Amino acid sequence: MDEDGIPENEVIKELEARRKKDLTYSGGRILSSMCSSPHPLVKKLYPMFLETNLGDPGLFKGTRELEAEAVRIIGSLMGHSGARGFILSGGTEANLTALWIARNRMRRPYPEVIVPESAHFSLDKAADLLGIKAVKAPLLPDHSVDSEKVAELVTENTVALVGIAGSTEYGAVDDIEALSEIALEAGLHLHVDAAFGGFVLPFLRDLGYDSRPFDFSVPGVSSITVDPHKMGLAAIPAGALLLRESAMLRAIETPSPYLTERKQHTITGTRSGAPASTVYALLRHMGRRGYRRNVERCMMVTLHMYNELRSMGLRVEKPWMNVLVFKDEGGKVRKALMEKGWVLSRTRKGEARIVVMPHVTRDTAQALIKDLRDILG
Ligand SMILES: Cc1ncc(COP(=O)(O)O)c(C=O)c1O
Incomplete structure (x- = not known):
């Protein structure tokens, strides 16, 4: 560290120069990410909560209330307004906390968790950290888990x-x-990872799309x-973990004697109140109608792209939601698109993958389709 600091305007210039190297969602080229530009209201409100610490909630009672309210509203979206939980740093921390609870409640000497082969790698991290064996369950051709195979994999561990x-x-x-029936019969914790689908599926149902029940309305x-x-x-960062019963929290209760709350139930200690408070603000501002419109727009672009890609002869999977995957031998199409400035990701099988987030507009789709036509000739 230098002995003397430099003037503020010079620091700002330095950061602006670095920031220019970043891609932005609003630039419309990122097709690989499950994140997007935050709503403008978040940018307005974030500074109000910069000093708040939900790790010491007795000092920040109002902010703590906002977190509880945000959890209650997301709980009601998930079919259970009495759900307890937290606004955490993202899906990884939420999945880790859920498995931490499950492991401690069951107290098995050689604990195992049955995870679909499709699971996000955060569940592998969680299993590793918690000393749980992750047993992978195979998938059906539609990429959902084979529940009959899950039932066969259940053991006393x-x-x-x-x-x-x-x-x-x-x-x-x-x-x-189906997983709920297995869990209820065997007395197991059933955790649903709706990190992505949680803000999609309820609105797909509202919009009349076929969508499977996945939330607390499913009893297990x-x-x-x-x-x-x-x-x-x-x-970023904002992930929610919701629990059917507050009693589950006892399994991970940790005394925090010198803080304003004597027990903690989160992995992180000091944690900003800005994510929870701004999530609350968004839930209040957007309402169900706002989120429904968001999903409606993403689905319109998704289905438009799906039809266009198919008409070009690409083998596209029928989309479950706003994620498109198409066969791409040797990753050639993806590479050619990347050369034109697009950022696509790939599946483990090597297919090209596009996530149609809110920043992927109809104009973006048209520009991509044009480039694809050029590439495919
Ligand atoms: C289904 C699913 N679960 C968990 C995660 C991990 O979330 P995060 O990166 O916010 O920790 C992701 C990330 O894409 C995901 O798609």
């Missing part, structure tokens, strides 16, 4: 089942009702991950 509602690669939704569901920083239009 199983502490939890995980179902995915909106898989990272295909947006696939597992048969949560114990906990759900829903990420406001994906389709919820919140700023």
